[in-house]
Amino acid sequence: MKEKVLMNWSGGKDSAMALYNILNNSDYQVEGLLTSVNAANQRISMHGVSGELLVKQAESIGLPLTKINLPESSDMAAYENIMEQTLSTFTEQGIGASVFGDIFLEDLRKYREQQLEKIGWKAIFPLWKKDTKNLVYEFLELGFRTRICCINKHYLDSDFLGCDLDEYLINKLPENVDPCGENGEFHTFVYAGPVFQNSLSIKNGERVEKSYNHDGKSYGYEFCDILLEDHQ
Numbered sequence: 001m002k003e004k005v006l007m008n009w010s011g012g013k014d015s016a017m018a019l020y021n022i023l024n025n026s027d028y029q030v031e032g033l034l035t036s037v038n039a040a041n042q043r044i045s046m047h048g049v050s051g052e053l054l055v056k057q058a059e060s061i062g063l064p065l066t067k068i069n070l071p072e073s074s075d076m077a078a079y080e081n082i083m084e085q086t087l088s089t090f091t092e093q094g095i096g097a098s099v100f101g102d103i104f105l106e107d108l109r110k111y112r113e114q115q116l117e118k119i120g121w122k123a124i125f126p127l128w129k130k131d132t133k134n135l136v137y138e139f140l141e142l143g144f145r146t147r148i149c150c151i152n153k154h155y156l157d158s159d160f161l162g163c164d165l166d167e168y169l170i171n172k173l174p175e176n177v178d179p180c181g182e183n184g185e186f187h188t189f190v191y192a193g194p195v196f197q198n199s200l201s202i203k204n205g206e207r208v209e210k211s212y213n214h215d216g217k218s219y220g221y222e223f224c225d226i227l228l229e230d231h232q
Helices: 013-023 051-061 076-091 106-117 132-141 167-172
Strands: 003-008 028-038 065-070 097-099 122-124 145-152 186-192 202-214 217-228
Touching: 003 013, 013 028, 013 097, 013 132, 013 186, 028 051, 028 076, 028 097, 051 065, 051 186, 051 217, 065 076, 076 106, 097 106, 106 122, 132 167
Parallel strands: 003 028, 003 097, 028 065, 097 122
Antiparallel strands: 145 186, 145 217, 202 217
């Protein structure tokens, strides 16, 4: 019998690649997508992608979507409480594992495992310790297409924002930037690929700059709104 799992879905390339891997693993059955969104503006946390596009992605993938609405000023304790309550409802459906697209951040993996252990769940990491340059090229070779929707301005300038992550752009990335953006250098929105029934027609919208404080430091980010082609 296949093990029922939930896919932690960010809308970006790493979660798309992890989903592809888990869908092609006969040991697992993906029951749905789980995404954290800002409760105030209904945008994907840290990616800035609209809830409308998130729903379109899920519809094209053909999996049910559950959104976790996070208060804009929520601290980690509040986040953990909301997440625990949400996942507990899936336990009743026979689900006991979450799938993540993390690649090499040990602290993040340990945190996820510890949080899931509280409710008797386990974490699955299909991409763990894979070479990120090989991984991003495999992603493209499989037919995935993704657009950079957020950059950390400490690592990248605005020229990268709103561009498709292709071989040309990968070769232009500064040496201190991971090809998969695993350190948070950039985030992407996937609009085509083998996990989709239909590709999404998208265009770039307005740009917005924001800063976030973490551990006493301020980090500057720039977002490009991604819109559907027929969006007015």
